Amino acid sequence: MKLWWLWRKREKELEKEIQHHLQMAASDRKERGATFREAQAEARREFGNVGLVREVTRDVWGSRWLRDVAEDARYGTRMLLKNPGFTIVVILSLALGIGATTAMFSVVYGVLVNPYPYANSDRMVHLTVQQTRGNPSLSTSTDHNCNSFGRLDR
């Protein structure tokens, strides 16, 4: 916002400078005996293209690309406002496209890629102990199982 304000100020100052130049040139000519009209026209002719002078002076400020971007954005917006039908179609198709893709991705991600509400769920393993012989109630010591799983982990 501040940048914008500075921009406007500098722009106005340049305009004042150019106008002053034109006035001085015209009044010099009037003193030499030209009519008001002649003086004005002659001063303008000598000055050249005011818009162009403004532009090449702005180039020195070095913010040309920013101005160009802003102008392109403004032009784009104006064109969109001028063709509301086209704008609506574009906005709808973008909205539908982005929305559908996002929805699809959310579903795939939630169901297939990362279905568990834990961090690093791809590192989770399911361990079972199968008793192949003897009495099933005897060898299910939790301590013993945990220790052997811990060793597996390493």
Next chain:
Amino acid sequence: MNERYRNRIELLQGTLDLLILQTLLWGRQHGYGISQAIRANSGDLLQVDAGSLYPALHRLEKQKWICADWKISENKQEVKVYRLTAAGRKQLMRERSRWEQISDAIGGVLNPGKKESAS
């Protein structure tokens, strides 16, 4: 059209800076005054067009060789006047000696005999 202006600025850039700095050595001056002074002091030979003058002034201002103030003119108008800074004075000396070197060098090439007899 734009290209034409830019070429002209590039062609004049070195010498135009020198002329502006030298003009401001006599005191503060606005853009129109600078162009008139250059014209008058060159016997109407050099006419600086606005498309070169204002970019040059703004460039010199950016390089802090000159600085600008706003003052009110006799007919109650705000006028941007430029003046030379200390750095600008130094730059003027540098550009002057550079210009003298160039003009000596070109003079030497154009009149090779004279140079020999002079040295």
